[in-house]
Amino acid sequence: MAKDRSQISPEDQWDVASLYPDMAAWGKDFSDTVPSTSPRWPELLSYKGRLKESPEILKAALELSFNLSRKLSKLYSYAHLRHDEEITLDAHKTAYNKILAAYHDFSQESSWFDPELLEIEDDILSKFLKSPTLAPYRFHIEKSIRVKQHMLSHEGEELLARAGKALQAPSKAFSAINDADFKFPQVDDQQGGKHELTLGSYGLYIRDTDRVLRKNTFKQLHAKYGRYENTLCELLNGQVQAHVFNAKSRHYHSCLEAALFPKNVDKAVYHSLIKAVNDNMHVLHQYVELREKVLDIGKLHLYDMYVPLMPSADIRLPYNEAEDIVIESVAPLGEEYQNLLRKGFKEQRWVDRYENKNKRSGAYSSGCYDSNPYILMNYKKLLKDVFTLAHEAGHSMHSLLSHTHQPYHYGDYPIFLAEVASTFNETLLMNLMLDRAKTKEERIYLINEKIEDLRGTLFRQTMFAEFELWIHEMSEQDIPLTPKLLSDYYLELNRRYFGERIVIDDEAAAEWSRIPHFYYNFYVYQYATGISAALALADRVCKGGKQERDDYLSFLKAGCSRYPIDILKSAGVDMRSSQPVTAAIGKFGSLVTQLGKELGIK
Numbered sequence: 219m220a221k222d223r224s225q226i227s228p229e230d231q232w233d234v235a236s237l238y239p240d241m242a243a244w245g246k247d248f249s250d251t252v253p254s255t256s257p258r259w260p261e262l263l264s265y266k267g268r269l270k271e272s273p274e275i276l277k278a279a280l281e282l283s284f285n286l287s288r289k290l291s292k293l294y295s296y297a298h299l300r301h302d303e304e305i306t307l308d309a310h311k312t313a314y315n316k317i318l319a320a321y322h323d324f325s326q327e328s329s330w331f332d333p334e335l336l337e338i339e340d341d342i343l344s345k346f347l348k349s350p351t352l353a354p355y356r357f358h359i360e361k362s363i364r365v366k367q368h369m370l371s372h373e374g375e376e377l378l379a380r381a382g383k384a385l386q387a388p389s390k391a392f393s394a395i396n397d398a399d400f401k402f403p404q405v406d407d408q409q410g411g412k413h414e415l416t417l418g419s420y421g422l423y424i425r426d427t428d429r430v431l432r433k434n435t436f437k438q439l440h441a442k443y444g445r446y447e448n449t450l451c452e453l454l455n456g457q458v459q460a461h462v463f464n465a466k467s468r469h470y471h472s473c474l475e476a477a478l479f480p481k482n483v484d485k486a487v488y489h490s491l492i493k494a495v496n497d498n499m500h501v502l503h504q505y506v507e508l509r510e511k512v513l514d515i516g517k518l519h520l521y522d523m524y525v526p527l528m529p530s531a532d533i534r535l536p537y538n539e540a541e542d543i544v545i546e547s548v549a550p551l552g553e554e555y556q557n558l559l560r561k562g563f564k565e566q567r568w569v570d571r572y573e574n575k576n577k578r579s580g581a582y583s584s585g586c587y588d589s590n591p592y593i594l595m596n597y598k599k600l601l602k603d604v605f606t607l608a609h610e611a612g613h614s615m616h617s618l619l620s621h622t623h624q625p626y627h628y629g630d631y632p633i634f635l636a637e638v639a640s641t642f643n644e645t646l647l648m649n650l651m652l653d654r655a656k657t658k659e660e661r662i663y664l665i666n667e668k669i670e671d672l673r674g675t676l677f678r679q680t681m682f683a684e685f686e687l688w689i690h691e692m693s694e695q696d697i698p699l700t701p702k703l704l705s706d707y708y709l710e711l712n713r714r715y716f717g718e719r720i721v722i723d724d725e726a727a728a729e730w731s732r733i734p735h736f737y738y739n740f741y742v743y744q745y746a747t748g749i750s751a752a753l754a755l756a757d758r759v760c761k762g763g764k765q766e767r768d769d770y771l772s773f774l775k776a777g778c779s780r781y782p783i784d785i786l787k788s789a790g791v792d793m794r795s796s797q798p799v800t801a802a803i804g805k806f807g808s809l810v811t812q813l814g815k816e817l818g819i820k
């Protein structure tokens with residue numbers, strides 16, 4: 219039973235008092251920042267219709283908007299952190315809802331801003347962009363107006379905006395059926411024991427050492443989706459049609475281009491990823507073969523792909539030792555980085571360490587420009603918890619360095635870069651732990667964890683990315699998406715990724731119908747590119763010298779001051795080429811070989 223928060227020593231809690239001494243101080247700042255009358259920020263609205271008057275006016279409007287957003291994000295951070303300490307506490311819930319409502323109003327009252335910026339005539343705007351007054355905001359403005367060539371007339375834009383709500387129906391309906399309406403049957407284990415199957419318990423049962431439970435879990439979950447294949451196909455089709463409608467209306471050549479162009483991500487990044495993985499698929503097949511030999515249960519089925527090859531090595535680390543080893547592991551990043559992290563952990567108390575009653579589960583790194591980069595954890599001394607700490611510390615140091623070296627409007631890093639710094643630090647920790655591992659069991663456990671991480675993030679997400687691209691290309695050619703077409707292609711993909719040795723049960727054909735990410739508009743490839751970039755950079759830093767380290771640190775300090783692909787390029791990795799992905803697969807291959815050796819299997 220988890221303890222009450224009042225029983226947790228303050229030393230083990232994050233120091234949110236450095237943000238506001240208490241809720242009363244927060245309330246005072248809230249009243250000062252968020253007027254209760256509507257419109258809440260008339261001074262912001264006073265710039266409406268005036269942005270093109272002069273560079274000075276535009277600058278003043280931008281600064282006002284950024285200042286407000288900065289103050290709101292500070293208020294948000296505190297309310298959000300306090301809320302997650304005990305999610306049932308009314309006072310915190312009220313504060314949290316108040317700041318969410320204020321945010322909503324802020325976005326409403328500033329929603330005119332970007333469209334007005336986009337409407338400024340080209341000749342005026344290019345003069346503005348050359349003016350020294352706007353120099354600190356030049357890249358921000360360029361980013362905002364990047365989509366200008368794909369904007370429609372005033373009337374056209376209004377029409378698209380009005381269609382927007384209707385076009386959300388497929389993803390909302392999918393979420394409703396998937397998260398709320400669907401109830402799954404109970405599944406039997408080998409002894410005939412009954413288990414409640416939910417989307418949450420699926421992840422546990424599919425890793426269980428009881429093969430009967432794994433099999434029933436896999437088959438019954440997918441059979442449920444299979445029975446609704448017509449509805450689920452129409453929902454996915456609706457979503458894809460919405461992307462086609464948007465891409466065509468805005469004169470993009472394809473849905474892929476429409477999704478990547480605003481972020482200035484070259485389509486080559488997407489295609490190189492898929493090509494590199496396909497060119498090296500034999501490495502994944504070798505892993506399947508190794509699993510088959512180790513598990514020794516005859517031919518493997520897809521539901522045998524998740525069970526750990528070695529029970530969790532029984533290493534328990536008290537929290538303080540976890541901090542110490544994470545600090546030690548970042549030595550390749552230099553003393554300055556290491557000292558900042560040590561100070562964050564030991565003096566500034568970034569981390570809320572242990573579980574308490576009604577605390578939010580899981581782990582995250584969160585904060586704002588004017589706060590510490592806090593970390594929420596539910597530390598249980600297991601090895602995976604130590605890796606979670608390393609992961610979140612990677613995010614937090616990225617935030618800290620970007621906030622310290624960039625002005626507010628360039629302080630946050632974009633999604634494309636988000637998982638690079640965290641995965642990088644996990645890799646450093648893995649290197650250290652493998653060096654230190656005392657027993658064979660420990661080494662096998664660590665290597666297998668890394669292999670599974672790469673399989674789930676690099677191979678599986680690329681398979682999703684390939685499927686996502688294919689359904690969009692089909693629709694662009696007016697080929698109707700039917701359950702049979704989708705299932706056949708999905709089986710073919712599974713066959714290609716897992717190879718000929720594995721049994722692909724019929725139920726697997728329905729998996730496409732349960733993946734929420736297919737509703738996100740070309741999102742998943744970023745998991746695969748992120749882990750590839752992180753591995754390439756970690757390798758470069760560990761093998762390199764001062765220059766390579768400084769290149770990497772410059773990436774951590776860059777926030778969103780340039781486009782993500784350009785930031786990575788300066789750090790030493792070019793995601794337009796297939797090289798980083800090929801190298802990551804090479805790493806996967808050498809881990810598989812290493813695991814085979816440790817297990818004494820050729």
Ligand SMILES: [Zn+2]
Binds near residue numbers: 609613636637640
């Ligand atoms: Zn993360």
